[in-house]
Amino acid sequence: xxxxxxxxxxxxxxxxxxxxxxxxxxxxxxxxxxxxxxxxxxxxxxxxxxxxxxxxxxxxxxxxxxxxxxxxxxxxxxxxxxxxxxxxxxxxxxxxxxxxxxxxxxxxxxxxxxxxxxxxxxxxxxxxxxxxxxxxxxxxxxxxxxxxxxxxxxxxxxxxxxxxxxxxxxxxxxxxxxxxxxxxxxxxxxxxxxxxxxxxxxxxxxxxxxxxxxxxxxxxxxxxxxxxxxxxxxxxxxxxxxxxxxxxxxxxxxxxxxxxxxxxxxxxxx
Numbered sequence: 001x002x003x004x005x006x007x008x009x010x011x012x013x014x015x016x017x018x019x020x021x022x023x024x025x026x027x028x029x030x031x032x033x034x035x036x037x038x039x040x041x042x043x044x045x046x047x048x049x050x051x052x053x054x055x056x057x058x059x060x061x062x063x064x065x066x067x068x069x070x071x072x073x074x075x076x077x078x079x080x081x082x083x084x085x086x087x088x089x090x091x092x093x094x095x096x097x098x099x100x101x102x103x104x105x106x107x108x109x110x111x112x113x114x115x116x117x118x119x120x121x122x123x124x125x126x127x128x129x130x131x132x133x134x135x136x137x138x139x140x141x142x143x144x145x146x147x148x149x150x151x152x153x154x155x156x157x158x159x160x161x162x163x164x165x166x167x168x169x170x171x172x173x174x175x176x177x178x179x180x181x182x183x184x185x186x187x188x189x190x191x192x193x194x195x196x197x198x199x200x201x202x203x204x205x206x207x208x209x210x211x212x213x214x215x216x217x218x219x220x221x222x223x224x225x226x227x228x229x230x231x232x233x234x235x236x237x238x239x240x241x242x243x244x245x246x247x248x249x250x251x252x253x254x255x256x257x258x259x260x261x262x263x264x265x266x267x268x269x270x
Contacts, residue, residue: 001269001270002267002268002269002270003024003025003026003030003038003267003268003270004024004025004265004266004267004268005022005023005024005042005264005265005266005267005268006022006023006024006080006084006088006262006264006265006266007020007021007022007023007044007262007263007264008020008021008023008079008080008083008084008260008261008262008263009260009261009263010075010076010077010079010080010083010212010214010243010258010260011076011079011212011214011237011243011244011245011258011259011260012212012241012243012258012259012260012261013244013259013261014261015261015263016241017241017242017243018076018211018212018241018242018243018258018259018260018261019045019076019210019211019212019213019241019243020044020045020211020263021044021045021046021047021048021074021076021077021079021080021081022038022039022042022044022046022047022048022077022080023047023048023049023050023077023080023081023084024038024047024048024049024268025049025050025084025085025089026049026050026051027051027052028051029049029051030049032070034270035047035049035063035065035070036065036068036070038065038268039065039066039067040067040068042067043067044067045066045076045077045207045210045211046064046065046066046071046074046076046077047064047065047077048062048063048064048065048074048077048078048080048081049062049063049064049065050062050063050081050098053099056099057097057099057104058097058098058099058104059091059093059096059097059098060081060085060096060097060098060099061098061099061100062078062081062098062099062100062105063100063101064077064078066202066205066206066207067206067207068205068206069204069205069206071182071205071215072101072102072154073100073101073102073119073120073154073215073218074214074215075117075119075213075214075215075216075217075218075256076212076213076214076243078098078100078105078107078117078214079107079115079117079214079258079260080260081098082096082107082109082115082260083115083260083261083262084262086109087262088262088265094108094109095107095108095109096108102119102120103120105117105118105119106118110257113259114246114257114258114259115257115258115259115260116246116255116256116257117214117255117256117257118253118254118255119214119215119217119218119253119254119255119256120218120252120253120254121218121221121222121249121250121251121252121253121254122153122154122218122219122222123153123219123222123223123226124151124152124153124157124219124222124223125151125152125153126149126150126151127150127151127152128150135175135178135179136150136158136179138172138175139171139172139175139176139178139179139184140158140169140171140172140186141169141170141171141172142170143168143170144165144168144169144170145160145161145162145165145168147159147160148160148161151223152181153218153219154181154182154183154215154219155181155182155183155184155185155200155202155216155219156179156181156183156184156185157184157185157187157219157220157223158184158185158186158187159187159188159223160186160187160188161188161189162188162189163188163189163190163191163197163238165188166186166187166188166197166198166199166238167197167199167238169186169199171184171201171209173201173203173208174203176201176203176204177203177204181204182202182204182205183200183201183202183204183205183207183210183213183216184200184201184202185198185199185200185213185216185219185220186198186199186200186201187199187220187223187224190234190235190236193234194234194235194236195224195228195230195233195234195235195247196220196224196228196233196235197235197236197237197238198213198216198217198220198235198236198237198238199237199238199239200213200216200237200239209239210239211237211239211240211241211242211243212237212239212241212242212243212245212258213237214245214256214258217235217245217247217254217256218254218256220235220247221233221247221248221249221254221256222249222254224247225249231248231249231250232247232248233247233248234246234247235247243258244258244259245257245258246258
């Protein structure tokens with residue numbers, strides 16, 4: 001069996017930046033174990049698989065796998081899948097609707113080539129700092145600043161006062177796993193036209209640090225929209241590769257915009 005595979009740098013305007021995702025278009029589902037093995041072999045933060053749907057509300061059914069885990073929501077691999085459909089597979093509609101574990105997800109393409117994800121909003125709930133005192137500070141690594149606040153949605157959210165404190169983090173990944181969340185989002189206010197910055201760590205699912213994390217912005221957008229009293233924002237994820245995200249809060253939904261570029265085209269031989 002031969003399966004097409006693409007590698008796309010998402011939330012990026014040029015190769016070697018943003019977050020690389022593998023995308024495998026399928027005619028029908030492979031066994032979940034096989035898809036997990038392909039994702040492990042790719043060893044990227046996410047590998048996306050989709051199949052076409054006909055006569056349904058969605059155009060495609062989309063699933064995402066880290067090297068060790070099938071995840072419930074992934075932004076950059078959804079962006080990458082839409083990029084592949086429009087730029088590599090000849091999809092003609094101006095909007096793509098995906099069925100997923102997180103419900104219907106839409107992607108639209110703007111005139112300048114930016115792709116915009118329509119995702120659920122996942123506002124975080126505040127936690128008392130005392131709920132995770134020693135393990136939290138250990139997980140943030142040596143010399144970490146004291147957080148301003150700790151919150152949680154699917155992931156743990158740690159707010160810092162300054163972007164430099166986020167950049168300086170050197171997490172203890174073993175301690176991060178002990179926190180019991182899929183990932184940890186570290187965030188702080190931005191500057192020079194950037195509304196907020198973040199980093200994302202998910203060693204629990206085989207992703208020590210994710211370069212750019214769309215799903216984390218389902219939580220970050222409602223959080224910062226309330227703090228900044230604005231619904232339209234520009235964000236940067238400050239990993240080594242870096243990424244840019246155009247953000248908007250729309251009630252119980254968020255828009256997450258970014259660019260993507262194809263890096264690789266090939267085949268998987270099974």
